[in-house]
Each structure stands twice: as C-alpha cells, then as structure tokens.
Amino acid sequence: MTNMGKRRFSLPTLLETIAAWGLAILWISPLLYAFWAAFHAGEYAIHFDITAPLTLDNFREALSQAPFLRYGFNTFVLVTMLLAAQLVVGTLAAYAFARYRFFGSNVAFALVLVQLMITPEILIVENYGTLAKLNLVDTIVGIGLPYMASAFGIFLLRQAFKSTPKELEDAARLEGCGMFGILMRVYVPLARPTYLAYGLVSISHHWNNFLWPLVITNSVETRPLTVGLGVFSAPESGVDWSIVSAATLLSVAPLLIAFLLFQRQFVQSFMHAGIK
Amino acid sequence: MTVSRDLMRHVHGWLLLTPAAILLIAFTHYPMVATLIDSFYSKGSAIRPSRFVGLGNYDSMMADPIFWKVLVNNMWFALGTIPVSIALAISMAMLVNQTLPGRSFLRMAYFTPTILPMIAVANIWLFFYSPYIGLIDQIAGWFGLPGHNWLGDPDTVLPAIIVMTIWKEAGFFMIFYLAALQHIPPELREAARLEGATRWYFFRRVLFPLLMPTTLFVLINAVLNSFKLVDHLFVLTKGGPDNASNLLLYYIFESAFSYFDTNYAATLTVVLLALLAVMALAQFFVLDRRIHYR
Structure with a gap:
C-alpha cells in the first residue's frame, strides 16, 4: 500500500501533513457544527462557548414535534425488504446470465443495463401512474417496488458468478445437486464478498433516497426518515436551528454509527462496487 | 436427448430471469416508452380530455424560458462541481495513500459526507447560508464584512449550492482514485526519483495519465449525478429565487406534482432521457478505451 521505505520528516511531507489535516478539519467541520448545535441550547447556536452546558432538549423537542421513531422504523422496513428482494431477484437473474447461454440472453442483458443509466427517479411521473393503478401509492412496498430489480446488483453478481470455477459446479452436479442446489451451495457462498459490498451500497443508497419516496408517500405511516426530515425542516415551518440539527442527526445516526464502526468494509464495498 | 436438454437450457435461463424481467x-x-407517447398528448382536464397534439408540447417547451433556464443551470452546476470535485478527489487520494500521521482519521473525514443523505446535508448547510444569522455571515462579520442573502440572491445561489455539492461528492470520488493508486506499481516512483524527476513532473507525466481511466469513469458518474441529484433544492431553495437554482429534474417534479401537467413533465423527461442516452453512448466508448489501458 505504501511506497515510502523509511519515514523521513522532510519539508514536503510536513507541508502535506498540514494540508491533509487542514482539509480534513474543514471537511468534517459542518458535521461537527451540527453536533454542536444539536447538543446545546438555541442561544449557543452561533456562540461557540466551550463552557456552554450540554443538553438533550433539542432531541426531545424534535421527537415530540415529529414521529422520527416511526420514520426510522419505516426506513428500516423499507431498506430490509428492498435488500432481500434485490438479492433474490438479482441472484436468479445473474445466475441465468452467468451460466446459461439462453436464447436472447445478450439482448436481455443489454436491456437490463439500461437501468444503470435510466434509474427509477428519472421516471417518477410514469411510475407514479403505474403505482396508482396497482393501488400501491402511499405504501412501503410502493416505495421499494421500482428498485427491486437492480441492474447494478445483477451486473455485480454476474461478474462474481462468472469468476467461479466451472469445476466446482461439475463436482456439485456429480454429487447430485440440481440447478438450485448448485446455485445455493456453490455460487452464492463463493460470492459472499460481492453480496456484502452490494448490500452496504444498497442500504446506504436507499437509506438516503429522497425524491421517489417523497413522490409516492403522503402519510406518517409510510414516510421514510429522509422524507420526514424534509417535511420537518421545510423553511416555512420556521423551527429553530438547534432542533433541526437534532432531527438531522437523529435521521443520519444509524447509518453514521454503522459507518464509523465498519469503516473499512464500507470503503472497500464502495471501491469494489465501483471498480467492477 | 440433446434437443430437449438444449430446450431446457433456454427455459431455465428465462425462468431465472423472469422476476427481474417483469420488474424492469x-x-x-x-x-x-409511455413517457415518449405522453409527450405527444395535451394535458387533459375534466371538460377537455387529453388529445394528440403531435409536437405541440415540444413547441411550447422550446418557447418556455424556464426550460432553457434550467438547462443552462444544469450545465453550470455540472461545470462548477465536477472539475473541482475531481481535483480535490485526486488530492485527497494522494494524501491518504501515503503514511501520514492519522491517516485513517483523514480518510474518514473525507469520506463521511458521502454517506449522509443529501437532504440532511442541505439542512446543515441551510444554516451556514442563512442571511445575517448564518454561520458564514457571522464569520464574515468578525472581519467587518457585510451580511449577504446567499440563497436569496440569483447571482450567488447556484455557486452556494455548487460548494455544498463539492463537499458532498469529493470524498466519494476519492475512493475510486485511492483504489487506482493502490494498483500503480511503486517502482514507477522509484524510477522517477532516480531520474531526478520533480514530484509535480512525476504527477503530470506519469500518475495523471495512468489515472485517466478512473477520471473518465468518475467523470461519467459525476455528470449523471448532476442530472439526478436535486434533493437539496427541496430544502434550500425550491429552485428559486426566480428559477435561478432550478434544475431539469426538479422542474420535471414541479410540472408533474405542483402544476399537475404530466404531459409537459413527460416532454421534459424525454429531453432528460435523450441527454442520458448520449451519456450512455459516451460511457460505452469510454469503457472501451478503459480496456485498452489495462
């Protein structure tokens, strides 16, 4: 990873260290500021007094003004359901593309890849109409449905399945495994790193998704955190900064904590997903 | 026997694909397809049903100053965010690719904005930009500078949003450069040092060309993002003042769900689809080039 043999403190290294730290502090300061505002009373929002008393009132106030726990539950249900569906649908399709040369498979694969470019958020107008016909407007299933077949997931899993040695499949077949047995006992276990990478990317993407959930939901029972936060902090509602900061932190906390705990996996997943 | 096995292969393939195919x-x-068809029909109402108008919607779009405004805004938004984000991403990746003290903290600091939802980012930055009481104006006040309504002034609203977007995206692009840098053989740097090349010369003539495939990949993704990402407008500006910060996808949303003109929204969507199709073709050729580099 590193290509410097010995650590020497030369002038360029010192300057780079200063630049790197300066940039890093600049980069996290907006987030640190949000923490400051959320844990202090409103009058300290712009007065940085280190002795200012810490308080949880802003969080209490945010929770009493909007049902963030309910929103969080909705997001959790959405993300879990969506990932499960994406994995099942994606695994089957990727297996077909990786191991079956069936009639029209190349054209079908090209048609799948269209979704890499034309993602569902661009087609909100027509998809809203479709979901209205299916009677799924303002349901959590409705938020997830357009994303359940993911071209990105199919593509990643197909790459992983293709790199699985054919001999393992042959061996499994000799042992008497059928089509699904081979898939479940050979391909899926060997693609575990890809599943992890895709899972983390999918969870962070859908935890943060806003536009489509905004369009398709209109009640507390279905709104995910992002939409709840958007409704809560709309400028016309005139709430104060400390409470908005607290609400913002509440909304990002689960993902942020997961990221801080499993930083390496997150970063590697995004790398893995981007390079393929 | 072989015929039926062959047939089974096609049947199995398609059966496996069916759930994904139906959803896609x-x-x-x-x-x-429906977007394209709808763009040829007029807006329907209770008294006047929707009817075929040919290119009528496209004529009104061409005559719609807001359409041109959002298109130009989208272009400035892309030009403002992408080069700076990429330059910062390369710098960040090169900084954390060395053994600097606190390297894992540095990487975390650069990457964290990436995992925050845009809507939360907008919430935080809204306060920075708010006139007089906001953080930026407070700091400007210490230096005796006057306050400014950053998001309320048509001249500063787009730059303000660009700065925020750069903050959000640079760390994401850094990841791809970091991955690329880790695959560059260390002998190259040794060789350059033996030849007496300066660091800047080494970057310009060796590193940057080797990173070109990554830059192209990041570039395509960044352009795509500049069309798809409009979440922040809902919190920060609602496209205002006077559409100075409006972007194409936000205008589509407004047309469909605020003005309830789904046919005009469909017409605008066709333009967005056409732009994305052009980029898909560009990516196709870019990825082709990528393989040659390997």
Missing part, C-alpha cells in the same frame, strides 16, 4: 419492464422500459 414495468418500471424502466414501459415508463420510457
């Missing part, structure tokens, strides 16, 4: 056709391919 329903929510990607069908809506693309």
